[in-house]
C-alpha cells in the first residue's frame with residue numbers, strides 16, 4: 288500500500304495548518320469543538336483547494352503542461368486558487384466558468400483579474416460543454432494543456448485530503464468527529480478515506496452544500512482514491528455520513544448559514560463564508576443541539592476557506 292506522500296507532489300501551501308480549540312463556541316454548545324485552519328493553507332487567501340492542487344499540478348507538470356484549465360461557478364474559490372497556483376509554477380491559467388451568477392468584478396473575480404488569469408464564461412449548466420470548450424481553447428492556443436475538473440475533485444485531487452487526515456493523526460489530539468463542507472466531493476472523500484486508514488474511531492461527516500448525488504459521488508471517489516493508494520480497503524456506508532445543509536440552493540445564502548457565520552464571528556473573531564463553511568458550521572451547530580456530541584468526545588471542524596467569496600455576496 289502507498290502513502291499519499293509517495294505521490295509526486297508540489298509544495299504550494301504551508302503545512303501542517305494549525306488546529307486549535309474554539310473555547311467560546313465549545314462552552315456555548317456544550318461540546319468540545321476544535322477547528323482545523325485550512326483557511327490558512329498559505330496560497331492566495333488560503334482554502335482547501337491548495338491540498339488538491341499540490342497533487343494535480345504535480346501531475347500537470349509531469350505531463351509537460353504549460354496551460355492549466357479549470358472550471359466552476361462564477362465565484363469559484365477553486366478556480367481562483369488554481370490561477371494563483373499556476374502563477375507560482377509559471378504556468379498559464381485559463382478559467383472556463385459558468386456564466387450564471389456573474390456579477391460586477393468582485394470577490395474571486397477581482398482576485399482573478401489581479402492574477403491576470405484568462406477568464407472566459409460559458410452560458411451552460413452542463414460541465415460536458417465546459418470540458419469541450421477547454422479542448423477547443425487548448426487547441427487554439429497550441430500549447431500543451433492540462434484539465435482540472437470542477438473543484439479538483441477526482442481521485443488524485445482527493446489524495447490531498449487523505450494526506451490531511453494523516454496530518455490530523457500526527458498533529459493530535461484524537462477526534463471523534465470531523466465535519467467538513469461537501470461541494471464537489473473530493474475533500475469529504477479524501478478525509479473519509481484518510482480517516483479509515485489513519486484515524487480509526489473518527490467519523491467524518493460531509494455537510495452537503497449542493498444538491499448533487501453525494502451518496503453516490505462520495506463512496507465512488509473514496510474507492511478511486513483507495514485504488515490509487517493500492518489500499519486494501521472496502522468502502523461501506525459506515526465509513527461516512529452525509530447531512531443536507533444546502534438550504535435554498537448552491538451558493539444561495541441560508542438563514543442557518545448566516546446565523547452560523549455570525550456565531551463564529553461574534554464568539555471567536557473568525558470569518559466563515561456563506562457558500563460553504565457557514566452552511567457546514569450550521570450543520571455542526573444543529574448536530575450539537577440535537578445531542579449528537581452529548582456523549583463527550585472531540586469534534587473537529589474543517590475551515591476550508593472561502594474568504595474570496597465573502598466580498599461578492601448579493
Ligand SMILES: *Cc1c(COP(=O)(O)O)cnc(C)c1O
Pocket residue numbers: 334335364365438440468469470471472473474475560563564591592593594
Ligand atoms: C470547494 C470548497 C469546499 C468544498 O470542497 P469539495 O472538495 O469541493 O467538496 C468547501 N469550502 C470551500 C471554501 C470551498 O471553496
